[in-house]
Amino acid sequence: MQTQEFGLDAKPLARIGLGCMGMSWLYQESHRDDVESIRVIRSAIDSGVTLFDSANIYGNGHNERILGRAVGRRAGQVLVATKAGLVVDDERRRLLHRDARPTAVQNSVRASLKRLDLPVIDLLYLHRVDPEVPLEETWSAMAELVQDGLVRNLGLSEVTREQAERAHAQHPVAAIQSELSLWTRDPLGLIPDRTHPAAWHRSGDNLLDWCAQAGAVFVPFAPLGRGYLTATLPTTFEDSDFRSGNERFTPVARAANEKLLGTIRTIAKTHASSPAQVALAWVLAQGEHVVPIPGTKQLRYLRENLQAADLVLNEDEMRALDGLPAPSGARY
Ligand SMILES: NC(=O)c1ccc[n+]([C@@H]2O[C@H](COP(=O)([O-])OP(=O)(O)OC[C@H]3O[C@@H](n4cnc5c(N)ncnc54)[C@H](OP(=O)(O)O)[C@@H]3O)[C@@H](O)[C@H]2O)c1
Incomplete structure (x- = not known):
């Protein structure tokens, strides 16, 4: 896979990374298998994947343990990314709260390092800004972790341009991770219009442009629309599956959202590829x-x-995909 220079320590970064969350959290609990998850991570490394995404909260530490075991001595070849700033209150019900106080974030990172069994984290994101803690206080505590050699690069998740700029003025933002896919376009400054179903409404800034200007990487999470855009999802989910309670996956929303899949399927067919x-x-x-x-x-x-x-879409295909209607149902 093609690679590029990344962030502050310029480790090569392949074009596609691996999200590890589902191995421990949110989706199809009954299908989880640690041995298979480790095989997937190791096979991704063999295939040239460099960016591996986890968080302290995924399975309340389980995900970092799996990732650490899978990466092992090959840590030098990859970029291990994890997150701090959220705390699990009830794992089964996935109840969380934000805590981005400096000491809480630094303690969280020390615990992540133990679970990952690594001396340093390549990329540490603030998972969510804590409204109770000035971003500058959290970010400066994260920058201290870089100075102490426990973290290499800092990132933000689901922030506004203004927040990214404030952080960047203090210490470089190496990456921003937010949800981006054909049906979630907030980082492009587009959200579903509440008053006109299927229409997009311009709102907020284009974070991708900001990243390009700032020399940061933009990392889209849920690029497959939590599985919806693959056109392979079952009609029902286990009760413990996040999608069983999410507005975009109700039978009514899915029926309305089916119209997104037609164009995607047609383009996939032309390229003998998949949605x-x-x-x-x-x-x-x-x-x-x-x-x-x-x-x-x-x-x-x-x-x-x-x-x-390796799949290159032509201008007509890009235009057709850009023009897909906005989805029915809120993303959270
Ligand atoms: N920063 C944040 O707040 C945040 C929030 C959510 C996620 N994330 C990160 O982003 C990563 C990716 O997002 P996500 O996992 O939520 O959503 P996603 O990547 O959009 O979709 C994952 C779902 O798609 C299925 N899938 C994957 N490839 C497929 C294929 N080729 N054909 C059919 N189905 C396929 C997976 O099934 P299987 O599980 O069966 O493989 C899973 O159900 C996460 O793993 C996590 O690291 C970050």
């Missing part, structure tokens, strides 16, 4: 500094997703 690959190719086409992290716990999906790096 998942088309969804990823559209995300990749948003810029060379854009590195999606599709999530999977299955080898066959990993292989399919990585092939999307």
